[in-house]
Amino acid sequence: MRDTLFSGERAFKHLEKLAVEIGPRPSGSREERRAAEYIASEFEDLGLKTTLQEFEVTTGRVVSKRLEVLEPYSEEVACEAIPLMGSTGPEGVAGDLLYLETTDEEYLTPEVSGKVILTGRFNRREIRLLAKLKPLAVITIEASPRTLPKHLWGMPELREKYGAIPALRVSYEDGLKLLERGARRVRVVVETEEEKVRSQNVIGELEGSQRPEEIVLVGGHYDTVPEVQGAGDNAGGTALVMELARVFKEKGTRRTMRFIAWGCEEMGLRGSIHYARRLREEAERLRKERPEEEVETELDRIKLTINLDVHGAFLGTNFARVLGPPELTAAVKLLSKEVGVAFEVKEGVYSSDGTSLSSVGVPSVSFGRGGGSNVFMHSVEDTIRWLKPQALQVQGEFVERFLTRYVAQAAAFPFEKKIPEKQRKEIEDYFRKRLMLRPP
């Protein structure tokens, strides 16, 4: 007899609804809202205590994008614009092309000013260094011939701090061609619109029957980068969260499980940062108001976060990233061996919503699927074509087993609520240096 209830087929239906029927769900968009309403109505149908937690974000839309070689030949080159980085206006900007093979600081000279920069590297560090030198625009080349131009969000915080840089991405092959053919002068058009909008986390709570005050979060983000179905990243993870909610509604649980679909992850973990920050602020306020009492705050009650990000690829390998006590890592490894589902288990930061919770002291395990079609992540090829119910089944069953054993049925909660010092430092660096955002 099967000892699990998880159905990959059911989960796949949610995935289809999100990735195909609703389609691209950019952070803060109307489609993101539509997806949130779908998830909320499914949670409500299950009888979970359902809420939408709203928060404000700056979002952007690409109105037009174009890259044209003007000299010594004319040609239009396929490209993707990065919203929230800077706009050239509808006419665009024309300038000399300068290729930067390295963005080491000593090679960045005033020559960069007023040029269109072509480079393979354009991360937060490059934005900071280049913005000072005021290039006209930046064209960034994908790192591998197998990857399509990535659709990514820029960050309004970086632009405000360092200045605007209109930015495009081109494929590896097109980047190579620009160099081989000696493109000298180009025109870049990146026209974007921005607005402050509301986004939301969708929360569905299943109260524990014996230990309702001990809470475990099970979440995954449901938004996408612009113009991308986001089937693997992360309609797949959201579908797992939704199906697991059904499973535990049926099975019951001693501890409270809170199922959360995070908004605006692709823009820099906005939904989970908002959630974690509110918990921390509330805890600090309560302790200040009642210093003489041993107050138990909502944050104290949350014992663990399971984060599901990037799922469903038929070809691929399973991994888990753990932030928390050693016994948590050991538990994932032991279960993996016991049931014969291979996972690459490591400790450290995974760039996703679990890390926001770990930043305020809640251990997290992020499950995902790497390799295979995940090369398409953040590109228009991240479609349902590469995904299968069987892949959801394997991960879904594994997480169901993990939650059943350690959360729903455990006599005593087995994991200490502790983030080792080394990991805390790593989390702090991740927020400040990589995301360039204040940790929650």
Ligand SMILES: [Zn+2]
């Ligand atoms: Zn993701």
